[in-house]
Amino acid sequence: MAVHPSHRVTIIDVARHANVSAGTVSNALTGKRPVAEETRARIMQAIRDLGYQPNLLARGLVNQRSQTVGVVASGLDYYGPSRTLIGIDQEANALGYALLLDLLHSPMEANVDTVLNVLSARRVDGIIWAVHEIGNNRAWVASERLNRLPPIVFLTMHPQPGVAVVNTDNYLGAKMATQHLLELGRCSIGLISGPLVWWEARERQRGWRDCLLAAGREASDNLTVLGDWRAASGEAGLMALIEARPEIDAVFVANDEMALGVLRAAHRLGKRVPEDLAVVGYDNMPDVPYFWPALTSVRPRLLEVGKLAIQTLHSIVEARRQNQEISTPEVQTLGPELIVRESTVGDPPTGK
Amino acid sequence: MAVHPSHRVTIIDVARHANVSAGTVSNALTGKRPVAEETRARIMQAIRDLGYQPNLLARGLVNQRSQTVGVVASGLDYYGPSRTLIGIDQEANALGYALLLDLLHSPMEANVDTVLNVLSARRVDGIIWAVHEIGNNRAWVASERLNRLPPIVFLTMHPQPGVAVVNTDNYLGAKMATQHLLELGRCSIGLISGPLVWWEARERQRGWRDCLLAAGREASDNLTVLGDWRAASGEAGLMALIEARPEIDAVFVANDEMALGVLRAAHRLGKRVPEDLAVVGYDNMPDVPYFWPALTSVRPRLLEVGKLAIQTLHSIVEARRQNQEISTPEVQTLGPELIVRESTVGDPPTGK
DNA sequence: TTGTAGGCGTTATCAA
DNA sequence: TTGATAACGCCTACAA
Numbered sequence: 001m002a003v004h005p006s007h008r009v010t011i012i013d014v015a016r017h018a019n020v021s022a023g024t025v026s027n028a029l030t031g032k033r034p035v036a037e038e039t040r041a042r043i044m045q046a047i048r049d050l051g052y053q054p055n056l057l058a059r060g061l062v063n064q065r066s067q068t069v070g071v072v073a074s075g076l077d078y079y080g081p082s083r084t085l086i087g088i089d090q091e092a093n094a095l096g097y098a099l100l101l102d103l104l105h106s107p108m109e110a111n112v113d114t115v116l117n118v119l120s121a122r123r124v125d126g127i128i129w130a131v132h133e134i135g136n137n138r139a140w141v142a143s144e145r146l147n148r149l150p151p152i153v154f155l156t157m158h159p160q161p162g163v164a165v166v167n168t169d170n171y172l173g174a175k176m177a178t179q180h181l182l183e184l185g186r187c188s189i190g191l192i193s194g195p196l197v198w199w200e201a202r203e204r205q206r207g208w209r210d211c212l213l214a215a216g217r218e219a220s221d222n223l224t225v226l227g228d229w230r231a232a233s234g235e236a237g238l239m240a241l242i243e244a245r246p247e248i249d250a251v252f253v254a255n256d257e258m259a260l261g262v263l264r265a266a267h268r269l270g271k272r273v274p275e276d277l278a279v280v281g282y283d284n285m286p287d288v289p290y291f292w293p294a295l296t297s298v299r300p301r302l303l304e305v306g307k308l309a310i311q312t313l314h315s316i317v318e319a320r321r322q323n324q325e326i327s328t329p330e331v332q333t334l335g336p337e338l339i340v341r342e343s344t345v346g347d348p349p350t351g352k
Numbered sequence: 353m354a355v356h357p358s359h360r361v362t363i364i365d366v367a368r369h370a371n372v373s374a375g376t377v378s379n380a381l382t383g384k385r386p387v388a389e390e391t392r393a394r395i396m397q398a399i400r401d402l403g404y405q406p407n408l409l410a411r412g413l414v415n416q417r418s419q420t421v422g423v424v425a426s427g428l429d430y431y432g433p434s435r436t437l438i439g440i441d442q443e444a445n446a447l448g449y450a451l452l453l454d455l456l457h458s459p460m461e462a463n464v465d466t467v468l469n470v471l472s473a474r475r476v477d478g479i480i481w482a483v484h485e486i487g488n489n490r491a492w493v494a495s496e497r498l499n500r501l502p503p504i505v506f507l508t509m510h511p512q513p514g515v516a517v518v519n520t521d522n523y524l525g526a527k528m529a530t531q532h533l534l535e536l537g538r539c540s541i542g543l544i545s546g547p548l549v550w551w552e553a554r555e556r557q558r559g560w561r562d563c564l565l566a567a568g569r570e571a572s573d574n575l576t577v578l579g580d581w582r583a584a585s586g587e588a589g590l591m592a593l594i595e596a597r598p599e600i601d602a603v604f605v606a607n608d609e610m611a612l613g614v615l616r617a618a619h620r621l622g623k624r625v626p627e628d629l630a631v632v633g634y635d636n637m638p639d640v641p642y643f644w645p646a647l648t649s650v651r652p653r654l655l656e657v658g659k660l661a662i663q664t665l666h667s668i669v670e671a672r673r674q675n676q677e678i679s680t681p682e683v684q685t686l687g688p689e690l691i692v693r694e695s696t697v698g699d700p701p702t703g704k
Numbered sequence: 705t706t707g708t709a710g711g712c713g714t715t716a717t718c719a720a
Numbered sequence: 721t722t723g724a725t726a727a728c729g730c731c732t733a734c735a736a
Contacts, residue, residue: 008416011714020722020723021723021724022714022723023714023716023723023725024721024722024723027721032715033722034721035721036721039721053469054713054714055473055475055713056473056474057413057474057475057713057714058413058712058713058714058715059713059715060409060728061407061413061712061728061730062714062727063714063715064360076437077434077435079429082428082429082434083429085428085455086428086429089453089455090455090457098452098454098470099452099454100451100453101451101453102450103437103438105442118450121406121407123407148403230638231639231641232641232642234642235642257639260643261642263644264642286429286582286583287612287639290587290613290616291612292616360729363729363731364730372707373706373708374707374708374729375707375708375730375731375732376705376707378730378732379705384732385706385732388705391705406729406730407728407729407730409728410712410730410731411730411731412730413712413714413729413730413731414712414729414730414731416712
């Protein structure tokens with residue numbers, strides 16, 4: 001048996017081997033036309049004998065669809081984006097799509113055109129845009145460019161007419177976190193925010209503010225500190241916050257990493273959590289239950305976001321293929337969940 | 353301007369528009385044959401006018417190469433695998449490959465054949481196998497199957513003749529960690545290991561043991577506890593370890609997540625880190641500097657692993673295309689780095 | 705330097 | 721139920 005068959009086995013080889021025409025083999029494989037049972041058996045045997053693999057490039061060429069979805073993402077070294085990608089992969093597998101992955105090194109990067117061109121040239125059936133909305137890095141969405149591209153589903157962005165979006169509800173998540181702190185009887189609830197050029201950061205800030213105002217509380221600027229999502233900025237953030245408002249007894253932190261920094265700062269300052277300071281994070285990363293103390297956090301349903309994104313894309317692709325109306329709503333938002341742990345209510349079991 | 357051009361613009365449209373033949377357009381695009389400067393300009397203009405995108409499916413079909421690399425990975429919700437994937441993506445971009453991503457939900461899964469068939473059918477130029485070696489989930493590597501597949505580069509696996517492997521040196525990393533603890537004068541150094549069906553876990557265990565034995569120390573079984581990589585098992589692990597060997601004053605933990613659990617257990621037991629117990633982790637996740645106390649950890653060079661994997665694959669692909677000998681060594685191993693922090697040497701700045 | 709023709713591996717159409 | 725034939729969009733000899 002030759003190790004490198006000089007001639008990749010094609011559908012024609014199979015046809016010859018089974019004494020039928022290539023068309024019949026194709027029919028047996030795709031099931032689009034009936035094939036006699038006896039013939040089909042012969043064909044299947046030939047396929048096994050020859051180790052035939054259909055060439056999906058050729059198939060895509062004639063079918064005008066590649067069964068491929070382009071995924072443009074960034075920040076994969078964070079937990080959230082990875083998690084979403086897993087959801088995307090699972091559902092794509094289920095629906096028979098392959099994933100063409102494209103990572104943007106910096107989400108602000110302007111090489112959007114290059115990426116879109118590549119995906120377009122590879123004739124992906126659709127695109128999932130999983131790059132965080134930062135500054136005006138979505139400006140191109142309004143452009144006429146969009147019409148010349150395959151269907152796109154956007155993740156976590158400000159709703160925009162004519163654009164399919166799947167969101168996780170950052171506003172609600174922040175509200176739930178803040179409400180929880182209010183219900184614990186906390187008087188002065190600070191916020192350590194993400195950079196406000198991020199849409200998600202703005203949404204979480206808005207949730208925190210609206211919740212406080214609705215309760216007749218103060219939500220002034222010096223209760224807020226800007227972080228950069230990293231733990232270091234959470235640590236510095238708490239220091240600054242306490243400097244400005246020493247009476248603070250709770251803080252909502254816009255992500256878990258910064259919350260880790262907050263916990264560290266609290267330890268250094270000798271503040272007890274949650275007695276002196278209650279802390280809520282966001283993202284519910286896998287290791288927050290083992291922080292010291294275990295961190296109360298908001299869990300966005302990222303796996304579902306990924307799955308829903310592919311489902312939505314699929315239905316758009318199908319609708320367009322059949323020139324039907326699109327039945328999916330333009331914006332779909334998944335509600336989060338608050339997971340309460342020691343950093344707001346518990347005494348961590350201490351001492352032996 | 354029609355929103356859905358009924359007829360995707362092809363190289364022939366461009367040719368007509370520019371008053372040349374399709375072949376000339378192709379030459380202008382690929383640069384494989386000279387084209388008069390004046391003609392080329394006309395062609396480029398036509399391409400812009402028409403918004404032409406070459407069809408890479410068709411190109412792949414005739415060229416017999418798709419400029420695509422299949423990446424099979426798992427555990428993407430952990431930091432390590434994501435990091436490696438980023439490296440893979442970066443280098444693939446640089447070399448002009450697109451990435452076809454395939455995630456295995458369980459790394460022990462037996463559906464290896466399905467995955468390989470899909471990749472094979474899509475005519476990827478090569479494959480990167482980034483699934484952790486667990487149990488005998490690499491058994492297929494020895495099979496004749498391998499010869500019927502495109503070139504494959506394996507990540508983190510036990511070297512095997514005839515197989516290209518890119519590794520990070522788990523054995524050395526564990527040795528460095530243990531050596532560090534020895535040099536601090538620690539007397540009784542425990543190990544919290546990963547599941548021993550993982551090759552990497554065995555390597556790290558071996559490093560710990562050999563280092564201790566080389567120093568004339570004890571490395572007996574009751575200095576070892578098995579974990580499952582998750583924080584919970586680290587927490588339970590330290591409890592068990594101290595139960596068995598109360599005199600323990602240092603522990604090497606096979607990953608950072610479990611180390612987080614160990615820190616938590618130490619707090620609960622009232623043990624001071626590092627005074628009573630020095631702790632070293634593995635992976636150097638981004639948030640370990642903000643653990644309490646900051647965690648000393650081994651940093652594997654994962655980004656480089658990803659890049660090197662693609663480079664290696666690329667050179668194998670090229671060599672095979674030209675029927676040359678493969679010039680890359682079969683096994684390439686990248687050494688790790690030990691990052692020392694408070695959990696072994698420091699006093700975390702405490703109180704104000 | 706450019707044009708023409710044939711083929712890459714499939715599927716779809718039209719007959720048989 | 722099956723077979724021949726013509727696309728799908730591109731590249732590459734071979735000719736001009």
